Amino acid sequence: MLIDARQVTKGTTVETDVCIIGAGAAGITLEREFNGQSFDVCLLESGGFEFDKKIQSLYDGPNVGHSYFPLDSTRLRYFGGTTNHWQGACIPLSEIDFEVRDWVPYSGWPITRSDLIPYYHRALAVCEIGPFDFRAETWGSDDKPPQKFASNRLINTVIQESPPTRFGKKYRKEVIDAPNIDTYLHANVLEIEANENAQSIVRLHVTSLEENTFFVKAKIFILATGGIENARMLLLSDGVQKTGLCNQNDLVGRFFMDHPVYETGYIFPTHFNQKFYGWYRRDFDDDGRKGELLISGYLKASDQAMRENELLHGSFRFELLHMRDISKGVNSLREIVKGIKKGDLPDEFMDALGNVIHDIDDVALLGYRKLTGKQDTIFRLISWSEHCPNPDSRVSLHTKLDELGQRQVKLDWRLNDQVRDNIIRMHEILSEELGRAGLGRLRLDIDTESDNWLSSFRGSNHHMGTTRMHNDPSKGVVDANCRAHGVENLYIAGSSVFPTSGQANPTFTIVALALRMADRIKELLV
């Protein structure tokens, strides 16, 4: 049943078995799993079915750390949550991502990849993608061959592209029609009220913008409001624990992570090869959707390379820059590159470099010389890195209040030198492999000599780590089942529980973890 929270009488208490806070990828996945079960479910969503500027502004807050997206645009606050604007990249985490790695501080999950595999399989249908197979050899073809390298330091793998599934639209009817589920729109949680020793949640304080505060009691509460808001909700719930619910060890909000991305590397190919690009391309139409393309390839560090070089998990994706793709008036590769970094190159340098590379690599590739035309293509290199877990990278509460009188969130995103060093080493490996294979040369534009290196990086809208998972309550907010340490009936869903980020886009894993949690809750209640 669908209920408009603005119509709920002030002071009302709603009683249910399971209360889910947030209707994003995790919340809707949980709700679908609970559809038709023998217990009752209440879903609370702050927004409606469409974007609303006033409700969205509840996400506003300052960023005091490394440059980041505005907090009221990096996520969406209405039914479907951030899946309303995700691009659909589905990638599972790798085995190594779950391991304790000596060179990655605070690394290690309390579960393994094997624990998640059955749920990854079930997540395929939820995200509308193909089989659980992300091997390049499966998806490569004669038309789109994955590039082969001489060593195994870099490996080809694939992104499976969701349409992308807009959870709020795709599963809306199913959720509304569920006989045992009440979905409240425009319902904002003000506080998660705990009992006197904070070992159990008693009820939620809920309101719409109409200031009609009402209450929700449940046997089990699931917080599923996203990687930033999950922490904020706990910090705001300070009625019993004055530093915030579940924050007895000062962990809530810490370890905020996003995938650092930068676009300041370029590959000058020996020969432009449509097949090479075909494997690595990602195409979107004007609506941000993929056509019939369901797979795009990319390169990542192999487990062996990560271990031998003590690397964070990093990957490379490519974009083609071609004369026909660039703005009017730019008519040569030299000018393209001058545009990339003004004043850095002599006028003729790029053309000259192209000829030099052709001469050398023609020998490598063909065994004889070939007169070549002018090079007019170049690849922009997009590099992703795992975020090095850092307790000082954090979400906390600001003094400024939102429309509901709640303290805004404050983000302090921090990257450390390990990320920079990792990306430099990854580029060294890629440049060596490209040169060795006679494929081209790489340019790295990170300013490694100054403290200004951070300016090249941006985030990916992947908010992770603020309620991290660990078996030890002194090191994590939730346990291996995503239940809050010390609170018997509070679970936390979403990427806030990720102890480490890997290099994979998080939505696919968020869904898998939600499916796993759903099974756990069903075991408890049925």
Place this chain on the structure above:
Amino acid sequence: MSENRKITRRRFLRLLAVVGSFGSILPINALAYSAGLKDEKTRHFANRLIDIFNDKRSASIVGRAYLDYAPHEADVRTLVAKICGSHKQYLNSAGKDDDALDKLILESHRNDFANGRTVKVSGWVLSRTEARLSALTAILLG
């Protein structure tokens, strides 16, 4: 294909001229290492090395950028020694024909990348061999 044949013939004739100047097929490693190598012979050999480039003007531009980075290598003897010096195991097979030298250079170039012997020239990561060959070209072209 005909273009390639033409190039090969051209290079073959050039090779004959170079070989003629040395008087015999050369034990190139000896040339590269020998402190007593005559400047003229070094120069002949250097010219053979840079014949890898179809477009020497381009190589010269890249080479000048490299020499900005490594001005201490800005002479023919140093560059020839450095290009050939660490690859003497291959050099004995070179000098017999044009392709052998190409293979030698290619091997050095690949080994550079395989072993991290790279250098950044205007931000681009190049093998030491190709950067030095370019520098050699810049010097020889003046």
